[in-house]
Amino acid sequence: MNQEGRAWKFGDSISTDHITPGRFFHLRSKLDELAKHVLVDAREDFAREVRPGDFVVAGGNFGLGSSREHAAVVIKIAGVKAVLAKSFARIFYRNAINVGLPVLVCNTDEINDSDTLVLDVENSVVINKTSGERLSCQPIPPFMREILDSGGLVNYIKEHGGFPK
Amino acid sequence: MGKTLAEKIIGEHAGRDVSPGEIVVAKLDLCYVQDGTGPLAAREFEGLGRDRLAMPDRTVIFLDHAAPSPRKELSNDHAFLRQFAATFGSHLSEIGEGVCHQVVLERFAAPGQLIIGADSHTCTNGGVGAFGTGMGSTDVAVAMATGETWFKVPDTIKIDLTGEFRPGVYSKDLILFLIGLMGADGATYKALEFVGDGVAALEVSDRAAIANMAVEAGAKTGIFPSGEKTKEFLARYGRENEWRELRPDDDARYERTIKTDLKDLVPMVALPHYVDNVKPVADPECAGIKIDQVFFGSCTNCRIEDIRVFESIMHGRKAHEGTRVLFAPASMSVLKQAVAEGLLGSLLDSGATIVTPGCGACVGVHGGILGDGERCLATSNRNFKGRMGNPNAFVYLGSPATAAATAIKGELADPREFVS
Numbered sequence: 001m002n003q004e005g006r007a008w009k010f011g012d013s014i015s016t017d018h019i020t021p022g023r024f025f026h027l028r029s030k031l032d033e034l035a036k037h038v039l040v041d042a043r044e045d046f047a048r049e050v051r052p053g054d055f056v057v058a059g060g061n062f063g064l065g066s067s068r069e070h071a072a073v074v075i076k077i078a079g080v081k082a083v084l085a086k087s088f089a090r091i092f093y094r095n096a097i098n099v100g101l102p103v104l105v106c107n108t109d110e111i112n113d114s115d116t117l118v119l120d121v122e123n124s125v126v127i128n129k130t131s132g133e134r135l136s137c138q139p140i141p142p143f144m145r146e147i148l149d150s151g152g153l154v155n156y157i158k159e160h161g162g163f164p165k
Numbered sequence: 166m167g168k169t170l171a172e173k174i175i176g177e178h179a180g181r182d183v184s185p186g187e188i189v190v191a192k193l194d195l196c197y198v199q200d201g202t203g204p205l206a207a208r209e210f211e212g213l214g215r216d217r218l219a220m221p222d223r224t225v226i227f228l229d230h231a232a233p234s235p236r237k238e239l240s241n242d243h244a245f246l247r248q249f250a251a252t253f254g255s256h257l258s259e260i261g262e263g264v265c266h267q268v269v270l271e272r273f274a275a276p277g278q279l280i281i282g283a284d285s286h287t288c289t290n291g292g293v294g295a296f297g298t299g300m301g302s303t304d305v306a307v308a309m310a311t312g313e314t315w316f317k318v319p320d321t322i323k324i325d326l327t328g329e330f331r332p333g334v335y336s337k338d339l340i341l342f343l344i345g346l347m348g349a350d351g352a353t354y355k356a357l358e359f360v361g362d363g364v365a366a367l368e369v370s371d372r373a374a375i376a377n378m379a380v381e382a383g384a385k386t387g388i389f390p391s392g393e394k395t396k397e398f399l400a401r402y403g404r405e406n407e408w409r410e411l412r413p414d415d416d417a418r419y420e421r422t423i424k425t426d427l428k429d430l431v432p433m434v435a436l437p438h439y440v441d442n443v444k445p446v447a448d449p450e451c452a453g454i455k456i457d458q459v460f461f462g463s464c465t466n467c468r469i470e471d472i473r474v475f476e477s478i479m480h481g482r483k484a485h486e487g488t489r490v491l492f493a494p495a496s497m498s499v500l501k502q503a504v505a506e507g508l509l510g511s512l513l514d515s516g517a518t519i520v521t522p523g524c525g526a527c528v529g530v531h532g533g534i535l536g537d538g539e540r541c542l543a544t545s546n547r548n549f550k551g552r553m554g555n556p557n558a559f560v561y562l563g564s565p566a567t568a569a570a571t572a573i574k575g576e577l578a579d580p581r582e583f584v585s
Contacts, residue, residue, distance in 0.1 A: 013349060013439060017549040021556065022529025025231065026238040029204050029245075041551045061350040064383065065549060066528075067285040069205060069301030090354055090385060091285055095301035143188050143315070153303045154212050162311050163190040 052079030063092025167414030219312030263496025276391030292373030294391030326363030345443030353383035462493030485575030529554030
């Protein structure tokens with residue numbers, strides 16, 4: 001459950017156009033193909049070299065811009081364990097939870113590129129094995145945590161038959 | 166306790182009083198998707214195992230981002246969405262009918278409604294006093310199935326407007342100024358409510374342009390009260406019976422207030438590659454920037470009022486020889502109106518190229534993709550790296566008037582010298 005992964009460091013204001021550029025619009029019904037270009041306009045080596053269990057570690061306002069859920073989906077398809085950022089844009093945050101991608105707010109200044117991280121979602125803690133530090137993350141709001149624990153919103157709705165009354 | 170517009174509308178749809186920070190489930194008046202987000206939403210809907218839409222007459226599928234389709238993959242997506250609409254009985258807005266948010270304003274949105282769309286600029290509906298917000302495909306798929314969604318009731322920032330614009334200054338300049346002031350995450354999770362004496366004179370087209378870009382400050386929605394201008398707008402489309410007056414309570418509570426006197430504003434541009442990187446067009450940093458392409462279109466600024474402004478500046482003049490001008494009316498009804506008013510011929514005489522009403526150039530899909538190193542002045546809402554289809558190109562954002570002045574001069578230009 002709490003396996004190790006590599007930190008891939010990104011700056012502030014990574015937009016959904018950085019993650020899934022419009023020039024790959026035609027691949028939106030072929031998500032595995034689209035995932036081969038994930039984050040290409042922010043960091044070209046990422047899509048090629050990311051390994052399952054790795055982490056996207058970013059600055060402020062990650063995922064600003066469009067509502068394209070594909071941005072969260074392709075990060076998940078790439079095998080990313082979680083996105084850690086100082087803050088998230090609203091729609092991206094909600095999309096990530098809806099597709100079962102953990103997104104956590106913490107002080108990412110404490111993480112360097114290529115650090116080895118372990119995530120403890122249960123306790124909202126990231127352990128940086130490279131520096132030895134423990135980073136506390138803001139807990140995911142309880143209702144969103146339920147959606148995430150179901151594996152996303154579609155599973156949640158199927159399990160519960162709808163939203164709580 | 167007094168309520169803001171956002172609190173009133175969400176409360177009416179949740180069936181009880183609501184306060185900022187609460188999580189509530191609310192019934193929706195409308196949900197929509199476009200051809201970029203629709204295929205995923207349709208598949209998620211099918212994954213839910215439902216055999217009917219909760220509100221087929223209030224579910225709309227738009228084919229606008231790749232209209233007409235430039236590639237076989239997108240043609241297949243369109244075929245899938247057409248079939249989905251036919252199977253489940255939703256509305257379908259075909260290629261050429263226009264950008265989703267403009268068509269929604271013309272045909273569906275009304276004051277007091279609660280609307281979600283799988284497109285971040287769904288906040289445009291605040292122009293008619295509706296609470297509109299963008300969500301992802303899965304949220305809209307669930308809304309299609311259940312007719313409702315959950316909301317965290319947002320805090321509201323009051324934007325208190327006074328005065329009137331000076332000649333050459335428009336609603337686009339106001340919203341660019343405000344985004345520069347607040348920053349791209351300055352209103353994250355919040356509602357922006359535009360009120361004050363300066364609002365009454367603003368047309369719905371102005372209001373829609375402002376509400377449209379609320380999301381560029383991170384906001385959940387941007388919203389205007391509903392009054393006489395809203396009624397006039399609905400009447401234009403034979404929908405005055407859907408009008409109601411709507412304003413915030415006098416004792417509504419706001420997180421903060423930003424006061425702006427419209428007469429203090431000047432023409433603004435957003436420089437690459439962020440929307441909050443704004444400067445007055447007259448700033449020395451904007452001087453002498455050659456522009457290869459002017460894109461006059463999008464859900465922000467290509468309504469009939471915008472076209473009148475653009476044409477009045479271009480009238481009898483030619484676009485600069487080094488600058489191509491793309492003109493994509495916001496909708497077919499806008500295009501027909503431009504034809505009826507004789508504006509289209511005038512723009513063609515000025516050297517403009519007409520593009521199908523839709524989103525293609527703005528979102529980098531087709532119909533205006535930039536070359537390496539090229540610069541575009543666009544009347545749209547985003548200038549992120551890669552936005553117009555090429556990560557090695559540069560997008561500047563400005564008003565239709567700034568676009569026209571720039572087209573004539575071939576470099577970023579202040580429109581005030583062309584207006585009296």
